[in-house]
Amino acid sequence: MPALAGVSTLGLALLLGTVVTPQTAHAQGEGEVVYCDDLDPRDRARSTRRRAGGSNRDCTYRETTVDAETGEVTREVPVAARPRSVLPRRYSDIPRPTAEQFVEKVAIPDRWRIVNALGYADNWWDPYNQNTIKGDRPIHDDWFFNVTAISDSVLEFREVPTPVGVQSTDRPGSLDVLGETEQYLFNQNVAVELVYYQGDTVFRPPDWEFRFTPVFNYNYTELDEILGVNADPADGVTRNDNHVGIQAAFVDKHLRDVSDRYDFDSVRVGIQPFSSDFRGFLFQDAPFGVRLFGTRDNNRFQYNLAWFRRMEKDTNSGLNDVSEDLRDDDVFVANLYWQDFPQLGFFSQASLIYNRNREDEVFYDTNDLIQRPASVGEERLREYDVWYLGYNGDGHFGRLNLTTSFYAAFGQEEDAVFSGRESDIEAFFFAAEPSMDFDWIRARLSFLYGSGDDDPFDGKSEGFDAIFENPQFAGADTSYYIRQGLPLIGGGRVALSQRNGVLNSLRSSKEHGQSNFTNPGIILAGGGVDMDLLPELRLSLNANYLAFAETGVLEVARQQANVDSEIGVDLSAAVIWRPFMSQNVVVRVSYAQMLAGQGYKDLYGDEDPYSLLCNVILTF
Known part of the structure; x- marks a missing residue:
């Protein structure tokens, strides 16, 4: 090699020595x-x-x-x-x-005292760090106390069909049945949830739990028509009201663990929130009841066996009214949730619900308006027994997200709304909402069908109605038709649809009224997108087409022939802002407008109503 020419044998040896030396240097x-x-x-x-x-x-x-x-x-x-x-x-x-x-071992009462020794401050006003009133440390032994406070403020401007007052009017010269539609609402709720419990909450439920949730409400409503806020014309067109409702007051006892994976059985007694399905289609309320619930097979199966008796509501706030007697309206529930069935990532639920109603006394609400019996048709006191057999699913199949619900209602009612005779209940309901994510955009489709009654005198009640609905579906309360309750003007003092409801039930109210299975039904088909523009900012757009499944009941109630089935197109948009990227501060502004179809015009005229909603939620 030319590069090594002239290198002596001794130099080569020294060169090699430096390479191997590190391996034998010691x-x-x-x-x-x-x-x-x-x-x-x-x-x-x-x-x-x-x-x-x-x-x-x-x-x-x-x-x-x-x-x-x-x-x-x-x-x-x-x-x-x-x-x-x-x-x-x-x-x-x-x-x-x-x-x-080795220092002498010192007994520590529990593992939470170690945090004290490390010098972490305990600030009761800081929910993000160590805080005794947020359940981070026990208040004594292994008993914890958790406080949650929520302020929910709603400011709403809306146009809702409103009848001209029968005895008097605020607008002399008004001769039409339909009055001014402009309305204004302010509603303030402050909820305080107090939870006192014993035991762990991570791998197993607490041994004992005591929960108490009062809600303090103030509401103000202003209309342009007399009799819209109270049966007494002297009360004018405005209403100020307040109420304290008890939305939870129960004790929960952990009965036993049934496996080494902490599958369990528990019982809960008292006023408690409950939802019969994933989206609140059938029964979502805070009734009084007894509920046995638990899990099996490493939480793969969850079950509920429950009896509930519905509570009377405050008319203007919609909260529970503990000053009134419990209603003679019982709900029995048996359901089973099955995780990862039929596919990994999808929840299935089967349920059987029995609603027994024996309300045989006349009832007037806070505003002195009749609620039971409903002021429509025969206006008779009613009793009914109805069974709901349902399947509900929620989850995903690969990239496709899916929520679906099906209920079949069957039973009997005495003194049906229009015929005044015994009638067989045969109705059904179906809803599905598939969606798919594309990066920061979720696109979804919505379809819902509630059967309607084509003949109110044939001895069959074929219109589907829920027990107490609160649907989170197709835009929910962003939608005009779901958010606003529309009165059936000229056909009785009932509502075509209820506030925060999608079914055309023709009942006096969701809060006080009985279920009505003689109704026109509902068809909804729509779509929407949810766009996460920023981590703290979301834009939601929705468009829903609405129609009556049947119109025969409306024609009988209104004594009006040829009511069209098309309700119209409901367009809505909402902006949701979370400035701290958490649920502690949520600001929502939404706007919705109904493009009236011929059926809506047949009932309410040519106006395209709107609603503007501003909602601020603060949570501690």
């Missing part, structure tokens, strides 16, 4: 052992580093012995040779403490 003589314990840390690291094709190390460790009496550590005897494939075992250079150096 040899102090032929056959002499070098101990890693004696080397400088840097030399020890080089000597014990593994090399491809070479030995594991060039030094060896002494064995460690510990004097049982003094705890003194010594390393004297060389460690036996190990196979090259095994990494060397290393020992700390820090000697083990002697028995005298």
